[in-house]
Amino acid sequence: MLFGMTQDSETDFIEAMGLILQGDGMPRIAGRLMGLFVLHGGPFSFTNLADRLEISRGSVSTNTRLLEDLGVIERVAIKGERQDFFRLASDPYAEIVERKRTRSIRARETILRNAETLDDLGQDGLKRVDELANFFRVLAMATDRALDDLRDGDGASPRTSKTHPPLAAE
Amino acid sequence: MLFGMTQDSETDFIEAMGLILQGDGMPRIAGRLMGLFVLHGGPFSFTNLADRLEISRGSVSTNTRLLEDLGVIERVAIKGERQDFFRLASDPYAEIVERKRTRSIRARETILRNAETLDDLGQDGLKRVDELANFFRVLAMATDRALDDLRDGDGASPRTSKTHPPLAAE
DNA sequence: CAATTCGTTCAATCAATACTGAACAAAATA
DNA sequence: TATTTTGTTCAGTATTGATTGAACGAATTG
Incomplete structure (x- = not known):
């Protein structure tokens, strides 16, 4: 069963951020990403983001770019790693x-x-x-x-x- | 033909307001109504609004109520008139x-x-x-x-x- | 070089919302 | 009383935008 299932408070926080940003006219997934980055600053790998939030790679690509353009997160390269990594920007807002x-x-x-x-x-x-x-x-x-x-x-x-x-x- | 047809500047203004409010998360029709009320303060009758903006009575009802709740317009009664009338509120914003x-x-x-x-x-x-x-x-x-x-x-x-x-x- | 990994793009699907138009109840009119 | 007018509501449709997932090219690995 799934209904009535409660989620942990980290998920609550992330979902709440999804709804807040959605209410401000942005994609819900952008809000979820932002929530995750506020909780843990990062860096998170591209794949890790897709896995943790259970969203498609397409959505990761689109919404990380959106948040990157907004200056909320930044893309960082890590030595010895092929994937892109992202972390919360220094002045995100x-x-x-x-x-x-x-x-x-x-x-x-x-x-x-x-x-x-x-x-x-x-x-x-x-x-x-x-x-x-x-x-x-x-x-x-x-x-x-x-x-x-x-x-x-x-x-x-x-x-x-x-x-x-x-x-x-x- | 319809394409390439240009509209008068009043319509331009009203449509522009429709897009501006739509960009702020409200219905486009609410913006058009607001534009009309800014141009001419009113009062406009219910039917007159539907005719001038070429929108359904349902939309007039829904969106006048929205703008009324927002305090942008107010409903006024006019002696000898059955219809509801609306005019721009004194402190609309x-x-x-x-x-x-x-x-x-x-x-x-x-x-x-x-x-x-x-x-x-x-x-x-x-x-x-x-x-x-x-x-x-x-x-x-x-x-x-x-x-x-x-x-x-x-x-x-x-x-x-x-x-x-x-x-x-x- | 073949196979894999990576991120992007795009067509298709899904979800949310706006808008219409018909049905309706209440009130006014004839 | 019967008819018309009025505003609201709501089911259906249309529209818009978000999300997915597959296809793709580039880069990496074996």
């Missing part, structure tokens, strides 16, 4: 935030560019478009600060929100 | 950011909760898990600030990043 920032900026640019060719918008219409663009600008600025915070290796909160307790899901 | 914030906090909590039951992680393992949790904490703080900025109706940048020019996609 910066590029993720950087991409979020870029997406917000792009969205804002797209909006402003499309708005240029619009006429027949009144005073109010222009204001609403401006506020939409500003929304994305604010998002971009927020990720920008997040990048700074990450770089500073910011362990404790240096600034508390005006409107929220330090951290709780409410 | 706050709840969107609030949800982003909640997701980051939840992710952090999930990680910390799963990490508790883990043993056999060395010094290094604990550090990596901590840094992962901190990553989501930083994201939560960033959205938190974004929320403040939005409320302040912040039109000009009060603080410039240490590492990036004021705003460009690079």
